[in-house]
Amino acid sequence: MVRFNLIGPFEIVAEDGRSYLPSTPKVCQTLALLLTRANEIVTADALVHELWGESPPRSAMTTLQTYVYHARRMFVAEQLLPDDRPLLVTRAPGYAVQVEDDEVDIKVFERLVAEAHADLGADRCESAVHKVGRALELWRGPALSNVPAGDLLTGHIVHLEELRIRALEIRIEAEGRLNRHRESIPQLRKLVNDYPLNEWFHSRLIMALGSAGRRAEALQAYQNLRRILAEELGLEPSPDLQRLQLELLGSRPQRTTQGPGPAGSGPAAQGPARLPVFS
Template structure:
C-alpha cells in the first residue's frame, strides 16, 4: 500500500512540474503513463500564455490607434521571452488583427451653411424691377417689362404662351406676336443671367412645356418678404410685443413703391393678386397703427389714421383705432364724432349698422371707462 501511494504521488508531482514520469506498476500490472498527461498540460499552459500575449499586443495596437495612454504593463512586451514563439508563429487560436483601421477625430462644431444667395431679386410692389449681383437691370421695352411682371406674379408656376400673348396684346395679338415674345424672353434671359454660357439651359427664366416660368428656387421676390413681415408683425402684436410688431410691420410697408405689378395690374390674369396684396397692405397699415397705440404714440397714430380713414372711410377697424387714438390724446368729442360719422355713412351707403365693437367703444367713451386708458406694459412692451 505504501509503495502504491508513493507511485501515485510521484506521478502527480511529475505531471505538475511538466516533467516526464516513468511507467508504474501495481502488483506487476501497468497502471498508466504520465508522459501524455504532462504534455497536454504543458500545451494548454503554452496556449494560455500565447492568448494573453496576443491580448496585450491588441491592446497596444488599439491604444496607439485611439491615441490613448498605454497601460504600464506594455513594457513587458518589449522583450520576447526565451522559448516563446515569435508573433508570426503564434497559434491560429489567437484572434486576428482587425481588417479595418479605427480612427477617431476630434468632434467638429456643427455649422449650418448659409442659404445660397438668389440669382436674381425681383421687386413687384410698384413698377417691376430686377437686381442681379447688386445691380439694377435695364429691363427694356414696355412689353418686355410687362412680360416679366406677368411671370413674377406667378413665380414658381408656368404661364402658358397663349395666356401671355392674350394679356400682353389685350386680346388682339399681331401675326408676329409669338416671334416678339420669343425675342423678349431671349433678351430677359440675357440680362438675368449675364454669365450663362452659350447654348446652355437657362436657370432663372425657364421654358416649361408650352410656356415659361421663373424658378422660385433661385429668385427672391419682395412680395414674399412683405407677406413674411406682415405675419411676423401680427404674431408679435398677438403676443403682447408691440415694439417688435412695429418693427416688422414698418419693414414690410417700406417695400412698397406704388401699385403692385404696375405694368400688368389691369390684366385679367393678375388683377386678383393685385387686389389681394392691396387688402393685405391696408391691414398692415391698421396693424401698425394698433402697435403705435400699444406703445403710447397716440398723437402719431392720430395723424396716420386721419389720413387713412379719409382714403378708406368704410374700413371700420380704422375708424375704431382713430376714435381710440383721439380719446387717448384728450379729444373725446372728436372721438365720438368719428364713430357717429361712420355709423351714418354705413346706414346711408350700405344700409347696415356698425359692428358691435364700435358700438361698445362709443359706450365706453361716454362713460370714461378706465379700460380705454393707456398703460405701459412691463418691460416696455417689447
C-alpha cells in the same frame, strides 16, 4: 444680388445698382406675371390670357415665345446675371422664373408681414411693429404702376393691396397694445381718409382719441364715419362701433370688443382688444 422690384414701378436692379426695364410693354408684362409667381410654372395659356385677354391673335403662342426670347437676351446683353445662372426657363406647359425669395420685393414683403403677424400672436409687439415697418418701406407707390395689367396681374395687385391693409392693421394693433394711442392718431387720420369705408381703422381712431382724452374729437370721428356710411352705402356703423359711441358718451360701462381685422389672420384673430377707459 439682382433685385426685382414690383411694389411700385417695375424695375430690375443689378448688383452694381444699375436699373433696367424692358422697353417693350408686353415683355414687362410677361416678366411681371412670372415674377409674381416666382419659382412656379406659369402656363403658356395663362400668359396668353394675361397679354391678350379673351381675344388673342392667332400668332399669340409665337409672339409669346418672342417676348420670352427678348427677356432672356436682355439679361445676357446687360450682364444682369452670371453667365451660368438660368433665370427664365422653359418648363412644360409654360415658363418659370428661378429666383431666391430675397431677390423679389413681393416675396420679402409677404414674409415680413407673416412674421409680424406671428409676433403679434405671441405678444412680441415691438418686433411686430419693426417688421411691419420694414415691409411697408418696400412700397414705392402702387404695385406695377408702369406695367399694363391684364386679368391675372390685376388680381395679384388687388391681393397685394389687401395684404398692405393687413400689415397696417397689424401695426395699429401692436402699437395699441404698447399704449401708443396718442402717437398713432396722425397715422389713423390718414388711414381713414385713404380707406373711408374701413370700419376697423375708424374704430381704432375713435379709441385712440378717446384714450388720449380727446373725447369730443372721438365723437366727431364717429359722426364722420356715420355720415360716410349713410351717404355711400345707406348703412349705420356696426353694433360694436355703436356701443363704442355709447361708452364715449358715458352711457355704458367699459366692455371688451374686437375689431374686424383681416379675415382669419389679422389682429382680431389674436383675441379681443380691451377698450381704454375714457375720461
